[in-house]
Amino acid sequence: MAYPHAHPREARVLSKHFGEKDAIPIDGWIERGGYKALDKALAASPDDITQIVKDSGLRGRGGAGFPTGLKWSFMPKDGGKPNYLACNADESEPGTFKDREIMRWTPHQLIEGCIISSYAIRAKHAYIYIRGEFVDVVRILNQAVVEAYERGYLGKNIKGSGYDLDLTVHLGAGAYIAGEETGLLNSLEGRRAEPRIKPPFPAQRGAFGMPTTVNNVETLAAVPHIVLNGADWYRQWGTSKSPGTKLFSCCGHLQRPGNYEVPLDFNLRDLVFDLCGGPPKGRQLLALIPGGSSVPIMTADEIDCDVSYEGIEAAGSMLGSGGLIAMDDSTCMVRAVRRMVEFYAHESCGQCTNCREGTSWLAKILRRIERGQGREEDLPLLLDIGANMAGKTICPLSDSAAVPVVSAIQKFGREFEAHIQDGRCTAVN
Amino acid sequence: MSESIHPAVCSAQPSQRADKNPDAPLFEGAYKERFDHILSRYPNKRAALLPVLNMAQELRGWLSPATITRVAELLELTPDYVRSVASFYTMFQLRPVGRHLIQVCIGIGCDLCGAEEVVEDLLEATGTRIGETSRDGKYTVVEVECLGACGFPTVVQVNDKVYENVKPEDVEGLMKELD
Numbered sequence: 001m002a003y004p005h006a007h008p009r010e011a012r013v014l015s016k017h018f019g020e021k022d023a024i025p026i027d028g029w030i031e032r033g034g035y036k037a038l039d040k041a042l043a044a045s046p047d048d049i050t051q052i053v054k055d056s057g058l059r060g061r062g063g064a065g066f067p068t069g070l071k072w073s074f075m076p077k078d079g080g081k082p083n084y085l086a087c088n089a090d091e092s093e094p095g096t097f098k099d100r101e102i103m104r105w106t107p108h109q110l111i112e113g114c115i116i117s118s119y120a121i122r123a124k125h126a127y128i129y130i131r132g133e134f135v136d137v138v139r140i141l142n143q144a145v146v147e148a149y150e151r152g153y154l155g156k157n158i159k160g161s162g163y164d165l166d167l168t169v170h171l172g173a174g175a176y177i178a179g180e181e182t183g184l185l186n187s188l189e190g191r192r193a194e195p196r197i198k199p200p201f202p203a204q205r206g207a208f209g210m211p212t213t214v215n216n217v218e219t220l221a222a223v224p225h226i227v228l229n230g231a232d233w234y235r236q237w238g239t240s241k242s243p244g245t246k247l248f249s250c251c252g253h254l255q256r257p258g259n260y261e262v263p264l265d266f267n268l269r270d271l272v273f274d275l276c277g278g279p280p281k282g283r284q285l286l287a288l289i290p291g292g293s294s295v296p297i298m299t300a301d302e303i304d305c306d307v308s309y310e311g312i313e314a315a316g317s318m319l320g321s322g323g324l325i326a327m328d329d330s331t332c333m334v335r336a337v338r339r340m341v342e343f344y345a346h347e348s349c350g351q352c353t354n355c356r357e358g359t360s361w362l363a364k365i366l367r368r369i370e371r372g373q374g375r376e377e378d379l380p381l382l383l384d385i386g387a388n389m390a391g392k393t394i395c396p397l398s399d400s401a402a403v404p405v406v407s408a409i410q411k412f413g414r415e416f417e418a419h420i421q422d423g424r425c426t427a428v429n
Numbered sequence: 430m431s432e433s434i435h436p437a438v439c440s441a442q443p444s445q446r447a448d449k450n451p452d453a454p455l456f457e458g459a460y461k462e463r464f465d466h467i468l469s470r471y472p473n474k475r476a477a478l479l480p481v482l483n484m485a486q487e488l489r490g491w492l493s494p495a496t497i498t499r500v501a502e503l504l505e506l507t508p509d510y511v512r513s514v515a516s517f518y519t520m521f522q523l524r525p526v527g528r529h530l531i532q533v534c535i536g537i538g539c540d541l542c543g544a545e546e547v548v549e550d551l552l553e554a555t556g557t558r559i560g561e562t563s564r565d566g567k568y569t570v571v572e573v574e575c576l577g578a579c580g581f582p583t584v585v586q587v588n589d590k591v592y593e594n595v596k597p598e599d600v601e602g603l604m605k606e607l608d
């Protein structure tokens with residue numbers, strides 16, 4: 001399938017070559033300026049590269065928005081133990097499908113990002129942990145990795161620099177929680193993908209007990225552009241706290257779903273209505289989730305904000321992974337929330353009681369409300385369970401599961417009440 | 430599977446195929462080479478577990494108790510440990526599945542856009558219920574969570590092929606393709 005929609009108001013840095021088949025093989029990538037940033041990086045010192053990335057203000061695109069350069073600076077420099085890079089390509093947050101597009105159309109963009117980032121953190125081995133379901137994408141990525149080895153961008157003495165790096169593609173096997181960074185490390189080590197208690201943080205004790213940096217695909221893919229063009233160039237987009245561009249995966253009730261790359265000060269309403277075309281004709285936008293299913297739901301009149309980390313937060317939600325889910329007035333909010341919660345109930349690793357029990361309990365109550373068998377006390381009960389799930393567990397999945405429920409009851413309480421009191425759904429057919 | 434695979438990508442070979450043979454010999458010939466390549470990429474044997482289970486599943490279609498025991502031996506782990514890890518991951522099949530494993534996404538993106546009808550139509554077309562294998566051993570239909578292509582609903586994966594934008598009216602054509 002050709003790349004669906006490109007829009008003149010986008011700022012296509014990472015997605016510039018999406019949809020171009022010729023950009024996939026290494027020659028096509030080099031023709032488009034690929035691997036120039038690597039040459040430049042190898043001529044500089046690892047600390048210079050870390051400094052450029054720090055100055056650019058790049059923040060992690062996996063969901064938490066942690067400053068990337070700062071994360072790298074936690075890695076030991078003494079070479080006492082082997083350092084590792086783990087690229088998080090487990091992308092499984094419902095509503096998010098941007099990393100897949102990066103790997104599918106521009107695999108070398110990611111590989112170059114992995115090599116430069118590994119160099120900066122002094123890693124000799126990088127793993128790309130890719131979710132097992134990405135069967136066609138992994139074939140494309142594998143081919144690109146083999147090409148990079150054949151051309152001397154990976155392996156011993158890369159391009160005569162004296163720097164050695166191996167890269168291994170590691171396939172996951174179906175577990176959302178393997179996307180949480182310490183779950184990922186356990187999974188990479190051949191264990192159940194159960195998150196670890198932090199500290200120690202991965203930079204202290206990561207993969208195989210060694211210092212490790214975990215970064216998202218989109219984060220790493222941005223690195224070559226920053227290294228090649230400089231921090232100021234990157235800061236021409238976005239805000240001072242959220243510089244650069246970001247991919248938004250847009251799905252749900254939209255006329256033109258797909259991935260759009262916009263500066264981080266772009267208006268959220270414009271993204272939904274102008275770029276994505278808004279909901280189908282004759283429909284009204286009811287609700288929007290801007291950053292994957294684990295961020296608070298917004299009402300249609302809350303979305304006049306910019307898409308920066310701080311802009312969306314001020315409007316009551318979170319940028320998260322940039323997985324935008326639009327719901328029009330045909331949506332049954334109870335069903336939508338039930339579906340999201342069932343996801344978390346299914347994906348909870350079960351280590352923490354509040355998460356394991358809380359997610360299934362929420363799902364059970366939501367199912368009965370949806371069937372018209374809700375009870376008067378169900379809404380306070382849902383809120384109470386939600387409150388008990390937040391901030392008490394090993395990883396934030398538990399918090400994430402409560403977020404859609406609590407925010408939907410706060411903002412769309414009437415729909416829940418209609419189900420409970422009259423056994424009726426308020427969705428417009 | 431005759432040509433040799435670069436060691437860097439031996440741990441990432443998609444594994445669900447239609448030509449599964451539950452009695453296939455484990456890790457001989459090209460597969461032995463792949464096994465060795467996988468081990469060469471990690472500092473210990475345990476780390477090879479997911480890739481090796483994946484390869485076993487590619488060969489045999491599912492992870493029988495005998496397969497698990499053999500993998501455990503090769504990686505110097507206990508069968509209980511291997512089973513406990515395998516059961517954590519949804520893509521490892523601990524029971525035999527049909528020749529065509531049909532996974533339908535019911536994640537929020539697909540659900541909003543009518544995944545439920547696609548599931549119903551697929552169940553009708555295969556004459557099965559969720560998770561059951563059809564009598565002729567051909568099909569197993571399962572519901573899965575977000576497949577990471579939410580903008581192109583409904584997303585359906587059959588063995589290691591992904592179909593996007595599947596509408597109820599596409600089900601008939603899809604079934605023909607599988608025969």
Ligand SMILES: Cc1cc2nc3c(=O)[nH]c(=O)nc-3n(C[C@H](O)[C@H](O)[C@H](O)COP(=O)(O)O)c2cc1C
Pocket residue numbers: 059060061062063064065066068088089090091092093176177178179180181182214215216217219220395396397
């Ligand atoms: C439950 C859960 C699931 C996550 N899934 C992913 C994921 O699929 N991909 C990802 O990059 N980060 C995911 N994260 C975030 C990672 O833990 C980690 O913060 C991120 O990979 C760091 O990379 P970044 O700094 O480049 O964003 C998840 C976090 C949690 C709590």
Ligand code: SF4
Pocket residue numbers: 177194195347348349350351352353355356393394395396397398
């Ligand atoms: S919060 Fe949930 S998913 Fe996270 S470690 Fe605890 S049980 Fe596992």
Ligand code: FES
Pocket residue numbers: 094095096534535536537538539540574575576577578579580582584
């Ligand atoms: S919800 Fe179906 S692919 Fe994400």
